[in-house]
Amino acid sequence: MLLGIVPANALTAGDPVILPLSALAQGKKITVLRSGHDAAQLTWKVQPHYTAQNATLQVRYLTSPDTTAGSQLVVSMDHKIIGAVSLNPKLPRGSFTVLLGHQTFTAGTYLLQIQTIPGHATPSAKAVPTGAWTQIDYSASQLSYAPQRIPWKHMDFSHLPMILSEAATTKGVLPLHIQFYGNTNPALLTAAQEAIAGLALRSANLLRVDAQMGAAVTSSALPAHLGVSGVIGEASELPAALRPRTPITGPTVFLARDPDNSLGAILVFTGTDDAQVLAAARAFAVNRNMLPLGHRWSVIGSAQVMAMNFGPQNAVYPGQVVSLHDLYGGNSTLNTPHGSADIDFWMPGGLFASRQSNLKMKLTMATVPLTNPTTQPIITVMANHHWISEWKLTPGVANYQTTIPFSALAGGENHITFQIAGGRVSIFPDSTLQLPTTHRYTVLPNLALFQHTGFPLAVHGAGRNLSVWYGERTPANWSAGLTLFGRLVQSAHSPLPGAQATFSRPATGNVLAIGTPASIPASWLSASPVRLLQNGIQWQLANHHGKDKPWMGATRLPATAYLVEAHTPYKGHVAVTFLSTNPQNLKAAAWNLVAARNWNKLRGDFAWQNRQGIYQSTMVGSHFMYGNRHSGWFWIFLFSVKPWLWVLAGLAAVLFATLAVWIFTLRKKAQWRAEEAL
Secondary structure, three states, X not given: OHHHOOOHHHHHHOOOEEEEHHHHOOOOOEEXXXXXXXXXXXXXXXXXXXXXXXXXXXXXXXXXXXXXXXOEEEEEEOOEEEEEEEOOOOOOEEEXXXXXXXXXXXXXXXXXXXXXXXXXOOOOOOOOOOOOEEEEEOOOOEEEEEEEEOOOOOOOHHHHXXXXXXXXXXXXXXXXXXXXXXXXXXXXXXXXXXXXXXXXXXXXXXXXXXXXXXXXXXXXXOOOOOOEEEEEEOHHXXXXXXXXXXXXXXXXXXXXXXXXXXXXXXXXXXXXXXHXXXXXXXXXXXXXXXXXXXXXXXXXXXXXXXXXXXXXXXXXXXXXXXXXXXXXXXXXXXXXXXXXXXXXXXXXXXXXXXXXXXXXXXXXXXXXEOOOOOOOOXXXXXXXXXXXXXXXXXXXXXXXXXXXXXXXXXXXXXXXXXXXXXXXXXXXOOOEEEOOOOEEEEEEOOHHHHHHHOOOOOEOOEOOOEEEEEOOOOHHHHHHHHHHHHHHHXXXXXXXXXXXXXXXXOOOOEEEEXXXXXXXXXXXXXXXXXXXXXXXXXXXXXXXXXXXXXXXOOOOOOOOEXXXXXXXXXXXXXXXXXXXXXXXXXXXXXXXXXXXXXXXXXXXXXXXXXXXXXXXXXXXXXXXXXXXXXXXXXXXXXXXHOOHHHHHHHHHHHHHHHHHHHHHHHHHHHHHHHHHHO
């Protein structure tokens, strides 16, 4: 809503748009105008390839009792008066509506100005009081107009965020059609993954991918409201309508108008061979904030490729010092005085730090007390709704340093709140956060950790040693895998450039497997405590000791899809396997899984979809430790998650000490006997 940018949902629907003036004033709710001195300025922005018709401005105001008779409230656009209303101190509250000209507003920025002009005092009247004022209620006032969408005349990469926003539905879903041209091999699928990653990190919406072969479907078969689609293939395989006029000589990404949909855009990833297509898609993913202008981007020789940006703005990684300016930007609300301040950041999962390690916060804050004479305000620090500490603030600008125990943080989103009593503070953007150096240890399986951070498939923002195994060479399988991969990218806050697509069973590394029970061999889940049967599932007793744990559970559970996190058969790595009992429902089941209502329910190591389309999850297997066992910190972590090991270690130490004392005593007694015999 900033600067009058309208939500895409309203624009695409074609309904009249109603904007409160607070949206044009960066959230400001009211303003007070001194008669003849002040002017309220608002910026209204019409987006590219849109026009606005029948624009009207409704202003609600409150005037002071000492307002001079004949005073007026004047509205101007681009420094031209377009309307005015007389102010009457006997009727202090009022409103009026102004038509912003009989014209169609094209794309651009328009300046609206509201000003109070005092009336002329008669000789018999008293002097004009200097305190006369008029208050404009931005929240109740509004700007309304009818948007009209027109086809793009020219598209460049600066329009891409807007295109993605407009293509999303009202439920926060971005339908994305991907067309493959040529032989769809692992290299092209890996390129598709990187293209999905780049789009997923440029949009706050969930991607619902529909993959097809280029020869099987044309863009004319797509719905007219679809705003963006992707094309992946070698330049020689692309249809003539999608080939640029200049020849393709290297990895290239370009935006093109959809020839069969004037409101749509096509994002093309191409090159002279599969390797160049993959290079283009990967560069698009890791340079998501730094694309040059223009409809075509040649990756070779581009200086933008050197500046890679893997993480989002609110991500903090272990050992990293990040400023609040990098997290929130220079215009953050933290810079304005508040009675409370919130700092949110994301961190990877599977992290363990020693008990002495803390999150360090170096803050520069400006404090304004609420009472006079001045009293010292008190600030209370909360981390993820847990009390951490409190201290007194010094009025004025001062530097502070505080710490938050690492144990109070969690993988994923973290919320730190400053509650101020007796004052207001603003936090300067040069304040910093520093996460301690950590180790990667955790208890698995844990789908909740996978849900929030993508761990263990994504570690520290990278997808190293990660394979995406497509069990079937069908568009439905590719659609399901790309949809799930896009959700994994958003959870990991990383494009996962090291992830590789494969059609064959991996022999090493972590794996995201997509398929059906028929396409994924049963031996793949041999290390899982879950066993899939023809009529249902079974699982092992988690609390039963010994290697041979009995199988139990429902053999007729009406499940239609499964998500399992377990060891790979070759040990030492983790696999997250998604299976659908019906190949035709694989794409729909994957989309249903990544939807917020089901994705946010993931717990334990096993989730399944019932016939009503609702996913349920539980912990059915035993836990195992995941991390670098060659580090001495691993044993500290092991003891911390299994406290009874400390008891055994203590008993062993006492037993050893007792045995040592007993042996020492026996030797002393033998020595004494020998001396007495002499």
